[in-house]
Amino acid sequence: MDALSGLALGFGNALTLANLGWALLGCFLGTAIGVLPGIGPALTIALLLPITFSVSATGAFILFCGIFYGAMYGGSTTSILLNTPGESGSIITSLEGAKMARNGRAGPALATAAIGSFVAGMVGTIGIAFLGPIIVELALQLGPAEYFALMVLCFVTVSAVLGGSAIRGLTSLFFGLLLGLVGIDLQTGQPRLTFGIPELLDGVNVVLVAVALFAVGETLYLAWRYVEGKQEVRAVGSIMMSRSDLKRSFWPWIRGAGLGFPFGVMPAGGTEMPTMLSYYAERKLAGPEARKEFGTTGAIEGVAGPEAANNAAAAGILVPMLTLGLPTSATAAIMLSAFQSYGIQPGPLLFTSQAELVWTLIASLFVANVMLVVLNLPLVGLWARILKIPQPQLYAGILVFATIGTYGISNSVVDLILLYGIGVIAMFMRRFDFPVAPVVIGMILGPMAEQAMRQALTISQGDWTTFVTRPVSACILAVALLALAGPRLYGAWLRRVAA
Amino acid sequence: MYIRRRNVLAAAAALPAAGLLPRGASAQQRFNSMYVFVPAGPGGGWDGLGRAIEQASRAAGLVGSFQFENVGGAGGTVGLPRFVSQRRGRGEAIMVAGAVMVGSVITNRTPVGLKDVTPIARMTTEPGVIVVPANSPFQNLQDFLNALRANPGAVAVGGGSAGGIDHITLGLILKALGKNAREASYVAFAGGGPAQAAILGAQVRAGISGVSEFAEQIRAGRMRALATTGETRSLDNVPTLKESGMDITLGNWRGVFGAPGINATQRQALVDWMTALHASPQWREIVQRQGWDDAFLVGDAFTQFLARDQAETEQVLRDIGLAG
Known part of the structure; x- marks a missing residue:
């Protein structure tokens, strides 16, 4: 069955009243859990697995995909408004998004995130329908050596968030790398830096650290430095995006979506790397006016790009699941186990043996995407009003929200101690002008890069040249070198010419 | 807590009486309520076994209601200490675990291990x-x-x-x-x-x-x-290691454990429940649908198997260099 007739069949099935109902329910649930930190789509779908005993396979998967897409939309809301990312893909969104919200631009930030998610969701879903099987074969050619090279490239993006002092920025980065080391080492099975605490064996949750650094740290800092008598209510500002906002968001959406989808398809890609790369790219490509807003008042490009990258990557994750039966994320793994409880064996034959189900699923992804943007855009005005709450009460609420969300991740008191411990560290970092974003980047990339490097070296029997003799890996490393050294060399050259 | 214990006693007392009724073995309710502890996240293999036990037990009328708790992480070694400390001596609690936990207890060098819980039954295995x-x-x-x-x-x-x-x-x-x-x-x-x-x-x-x-x-x-790696062939036309002349049989088995410090009567009640569950048509249907390999082993036979499995696993991990 070719893609067009498949889609026609799929839309025929997806547009029945019952299936539209499942899609709507999924989108609603997904948005709700996306807003709550701690509860992700994987957990929600796992809790809903028992419904597979009473609902048709098509209905259940439309519901699950609605939840999956919905959670990606909802995840940006708390990142922007409360500086509290709900999942690792929206951590980067909060860098500029929270700054925009603080400067009375919450509405445009939320709107560009919602529309960007829609654009990326559409690009990603079109990708699933037409490019899926081809691109996944290419992605399989990437081994640990190439992934290591990609992570080296992502490390370059740290330079965009280092702030004024390289020493301070690098200190933050190494703090993140240290946190990333905690837990059982995958390649040897041995615990590292766990101090005999079983809760630390699986490492420190990156969302927890992001919430502690961004939300708890800021709250504690304000409580510490708060000066009585400055009771001001923040301006909510215009809800709608201006013409210039739209213009400035358009290319970041497209670039973010284009960057995110292939990373999602890669078996070890994920949503974090493309959001970092997109943020870096937008920061470097921004015009002189916009560049001043980055890191100060919040630049809309820095929200539009990473959000689009996040959603396109999420769509991409469905490609290896549908075409090869490969679960490359926790959510995909649980969806695959749902396939099994219907007696459907997910695998390379799924597209042929269950063509109707697969195409209905893809069609319902388009439907869910439209529903989500219709559902979310009117909510923007409502959400933005949260900021009218006076600061002390608002920050108290953020603290409650962060605490409940963290406890929800694992029901563990150790996590709460970590949340506040790291929160206090973040408070002092803020006081002494250490940037917090490099901590998160180090913590995400450090362990991934370490594992990829050691996997590559085990395969090559300890031969380090594997990183430069494999052509794709060598190319990516060359790009990383260029991104790091290029601007400096160019600057030096300009100075020499001027002199 | 008092009420729960009384319920269990009442259920235990009701057992012989219920046996006299002409409704057959599968209709005996053995526990009013059962607490199932899964030391892994929802959606995985242990969780799947736990939910299957719930489904079949309720369909066969063996247990009134179930309460689940999932505490995932590190091959089960994060959840295990919690089950051991919170459920000591409680007869109406089980934990779902298996071969993975045997290994992770050794490599993670955790003080609490499977020695601290009461083996009840091995249910399934996967070569x-x-x-x-x-x-x-x-x-x-x-x-x-x-x-x-x-x-x-x-x-x-x-x-x-x-x-x-x-x-x-x-x-x-x-x-x-x-x-x-x-x-x-x-x-x-x-x-x-x-x-x-x-x-x-x-x-x-x-x-x-x-x-x-x-x-x-x-x-x-x-x-x-x-x-x-199984005892018998799992795939058509694919030999086992054993028939290829290597004395290796291994499987990712999954089973059920009781709380630490339960007495012989409480343990026997759990063993009887698992035996009745295993004999029920509802259980057979689930095993068939999920494509699991039945590996039912109960009571002392399971305890002996577990001891052997632990010794062998520790030896191999020491050879690989992962156990002190």
């Missing part, structure tokens, strides 16, 4: 399978073994986390070939997806994992199965 990419020069198990014999380091084998069953399987094979298990070139991947991708993309020379993990790729001809 492993050794695969190579479809275009691999290894046509059969002998090719693979010859390459390993020549130079174990040159044959990169992918699988789940280090010290897990996949890694242990490779260690046992090398040992049977007279090689040092530490020479293995084992590449650990986080989860089945990345491991499968590395095998499909021929990034590694071979892979080891549970049969169900690779079955569809084998059926589609994208991977070639060389051998399975």
